[in-house]
Amino acid sequence: MSLQYHLKLSPGDVAPYVLLPGDPGRVPLVASLWDESHEVASNREYTTFTGTYRGVPISCTSTGIGCPSTAIAMEELARVGATTFVRIGTCGTFQDRVRPGDMAIFDSAARYDGASRLYAPLGFPAVADHDVVEAAIAAGRELGLPFHVGTTRTADSFYAMHPRPGSSFDGYWQSSWRDHFEDLKRLNVVAAEMEASVILVLARIWGLRAGGVAVVLDNVLEVWGDSGEFDPHTQFEHGGDEIERLARLGSETVRILAERDAA
């Protein structure tokens, strides 16, 4: 087992520290912040760059959207020597105190995904590694970014489970969705996205380290307006600089971790 089936990576191709965005198109943007980088592989939704950031060996691999493709990325990255995983993504928020443009640092995830429960029962916590959380906090402070430490709700659906009809195609809706977002708000859940839980569960099971940071794009309780319609084009307006700040936060988190690991 050397060349990995989906990621097209072999041992030696990736650094121990890997940043994990969802979007393959963001990998070159992340790598553009590094001292030097090269494209290692690109297959399906998986693009990998490896290089150094402020002297620290680093890789970035896209996971694609959702926990199934993310679980495959984790399995194959771990096989070729990755040990520390930092998701860098975008998210919505359930909390009024969290504003668009703020950063969320995930110390844990609510497991509304399918893949992680095939590995471990739901009672098992999706929890970030303490070292990664502390490094992300230090990086957020150093960069002067507003951030919030807390739980993300990871779900396998983007358009489903919204409180009102108008999100899923053709008005499809279920009554059990009505209070789901408000319940998550009451549970003090900070963010909503689609990949963190399986990253945290798998790393924990294997004795590896993982965490996640994300830039907040919107408040998911406000996205429908009066119509009930959910249009991500208008709700998720973001230029390059949110993503660049996110990439910087992820890269700095890795640098701080590597320095603390070396000490």
Add this chain to the structure above:
Amino acid sequence: MSLQYHLQVAPGDVAPFVLLPGDPGRVEVVASLWDQARHVAANREYVTFTGTYRGVPISCTSTGIGSPSTAIALEELARVGATTFVRIGTCGSLQDRVRVGDVAVFDSAFRADGASALYAPAEYPAVADHEIVDAAIEAATALGTPHHVGTTFSTDLFYVPEPGSAFGGYEQSGWRERYADVARTGALAAEMETGVLLVLTRIWGLRGGAVALVSDVAEERDESGVWDPQATFDVSEEPIRRLARLGCETIRILGERDRVRSTD
């Protein structure tokens, strides 16, 4: 609502920082380490002392065994002003490297309890406040206590689910690999209160964490396959005092860091 129904504590009776052992008999042992302490209340399994430890106001309340009585203690302590909760308990090891006498710092819990499921869906994580985890690691390091950071299996059952554990040899087929599967997830230890503590504090925006003394190895059995906690548990006074010291030091470090931040 002032005097709390079960704990018999009122606002002003407890400090913002509360240590939570399970056993009411241990509260006095914990308080004996403080600069000064007073007995505040005792009712059912709930005993509360309040005082100061190295200048930091501190309380200690026993939770009783299990998530139901622990949930009641948390509800009533939060109502009278407690904001930071640190469980100090004992646990059984699930990993070879986690030895009797070591300390476990729990950053999370595997939720196998009943009470937390009534507050939050199973998908919701039982996660410790990272500031408590960090303070506990620093305290354990400073005290020279061998420690492990990780997940605890928080279950409502003490005598099951392990063949040879329940009375009369009662067992269920689903129990056979239960603890082996939990151990395969990497969980460090098993105990009975942390899951609900972490879920409730997270929901309320308060801080919760836990440290525990490893007092037995979960799979230890005698020749006949029977598990006798009286024979296998080491809960002698010296290790319990070390656990109490670790809890107090964790709170002192937290209290000092909070003070530095508030004057920044």
